[in-house]
Amino acid sequence: MILSRQKSLMFLLSGLMVLSCYQIYLFRIAGSYIPISALFMAMCIPFVKVLKLKDPLVVLFSMSLLLNAISILWSPVIGLWEYQMVFGYIFLITYAAFKEIQDTELAGKLIKLFLMASAVNGVLIVIFRLRPEIEAVFILNFLNFFKNPDRLGFDTFLNVWDVDKAGGVFDNANTGAALHLVCVGLVLLMKPFFRFFPFIALLIINVCAVFFSGSKSALIILVLSSLFSFSLYFLRPGSKERSLRWFIIIILLFISCILLYYINDFLTSSTFAKDTSATSEDRFNLISFAYDMFWQHPLIGLGYGGWQIKIGILGAQYGVRPDWPPHNSIIEAWATAGIFNSLICISIIIIILKRSIIFVHKSESIPSIGGVIAVLGAVIMPLGDPQPFLGTPQLAAPLGIACCYIYRKLRELH
Template sequence: MAITNNRMICRTVFAATLLTAPFQIFTSAIGQVYPSLTLLFALMLFLFYDVSKVLKTSLTMKTWAALVLVQIISLLWAVDIREGIREIVYSFSFFLVFGASMQESKRNLRSLTLLIIAYSVLTLSQSTLVIYFRLIPDVKIQYLQGHLAEIFTSPNTLIDLFGSERNNVLDEAKSGGFEVNANTGAAWVGMVGMVTMGLAIGLRRKLLFFVSLFHLVAVFFSGSKAASLLVCCLLALMYLTVYISKKFTPSRFAILISFVVLLTVAGSIVVAAGSATDFGQASSDTLDTRKLIWAHAAVEFLKHPILGQGFGGWSETFQAYAWRQKISDGYPPHDTLIRLWSQSGLIAALVGAAFMIAFSVEVLTLVRSGSRTAAWIGAGIWCGFLFVSIQGLGENWGLLGTLRMSPFIAACFALSRALGYYTSPATRSSVLNTSVRQIKYV
């Protein structure tokens, strides 16, 4: 329940949540934890917005609430309770940002759209760093070892980076920008690039189109093989989605999904065929490591199929296995659904899969609204979400990526929900249609 209706304070906290997300801005330690300003602002939204109403209208948010509930219950068998609490807090922050975004979209759709665009523009700093660090690796190392990095990356993460949990960003052929993992950095700018592309074409903004191109080009400088393939696949999917949007049926939706699968398989074949090249060989090596990790997950699943391993349980069981296989003992599960199962059990993994499906279905409601502008915006948001979700099946950032990504995804989802309602047949001819036209003047 909101404790104040002061619109200036509410909007300031909401805007601060989105606009600090690309940078995080880590604060002083609270115990052994360094909370970012973004997280603090996101949690403050509970004081200024009544977010409970979103559970009544969105199936996606109902599944998200169910996931959070399962995570809370799984604390009963957690090995590391602090890890569980941290995961739950991050999950709850997404719910708060979405609820606030929905309320803001009802008051002024144009303002929410401007905030999303502003986030994309601010993320140009990330894309620039990805390119710059790839071209001059020495500067990347100097940055990560300097005090400036402690503002934009958790000091605990930086300590682990040069200690027990060395990450791929230390490789000269990898670049993550603000992130210490190149794949994470690539997924972030790739997601923003897809959403921005949809907005730019839908709103017919040439400058915004070039912003999206810069984000997508930066992906190729990250050194992330999966992200580079996804850029090509999802751009094609975005165009195909808009092309069939006027006659959107379940069968055509199945064609879209099949198209994604075929492109992914084709990309894998290209990588396998090119294993003699540096790119192909690196891809094969990465996949071999993933197979070893997933083999351990399969063995553990047979031992604990229902409850999983509990928060922190993966680290305990993987160390001995990694020693036998002669790989790093710091590898996480590297799959979103395996990660959910490991932390909170089989129900969490199933609910997580349901969330991804529900999110896609609700966003595609906007695509089939009939408006060309809405179709491009919806397709961009969907492909941005798919960027994080698909790559997440081989990574370890969860359903919504890091805290740099999740507020943006929440705001974009709220935008799609609002536009989907305003452009529905029941409201298209009403005064609410004026709100839809507002975004064309961004």
């Protein structure tokens, strides 16, 4: 029996949701290892109708991919094209393919499938952090199945062996934490699709995964993005008792200031604060290096591998290690394909975040704040960590569907 067009596309996207959680690399294409999820996505291309892609997000993403493709012409290491090209392509095609799904509610089922699959990794993070010896066995015996073999040589700066961090099947704590930070938002967004106990269980698993990962930046972003998102909802235009809500928020801010004042000595002397300070100093040194490189090659950037060559030669002068990546997705976008690529990435972030905020304002339910938390987690983490644009590779497909889901819900509300 021949499957209908809709059922075939749903089958491919469902498989992609599971494969997105656990990237499996089996063979090389054009010099780089490609995950099976990318091949699944290639099978979705015939379902995309170009005439229906009248969306600024699609246009901007296509322009970014084009610039990344052109930058191969001046790249010293062509084999490093994978992150910018493949994962950007997965986000774009997923976003475009889901536009062909007639029933908007099916997006919820796809995201729900992704959340259930990723919950297993959340449990692994907790186990690995509590029992480092189990993580060591996993790294030695199963690492090759879920890690890009081209990146295994970078394990020293990816903190794969750090017993104070855990990322599950991902490269390091920050990549795993980034995924579960976004999952916290997606769980809230998909609350109507879950019964009470599965909803609470998934929420607890993902919050615990962020905490036990050991990622300082993810924990800070989780707290601040949650406060920001709840404030957006309670202070949205047209909400009743707005003055009372303002009063409550001001009281909470006042209490927070008092608490911070009394625990300031503890915070400044804690290991957490010292580690955060050291990390911040390293990031500022990287930005200083990037600033000088930018004025030497502003328009076309450094090409694939150009950053690695430059920092390998000059890194010591700036107090950074010679094998460090940019640790900032906007800087990485410039380094790969020039300033116009960075401007496009910033525009994409603004569009996605703007749509999520408008959805909160127009929605009458608290779960709508999940979209803002997910987007903030996806775009802020890569601003301080060695991750590709819009988060880890595992997030490319589910974020594409989530962004399209919010876009379609907004059109329904209009």
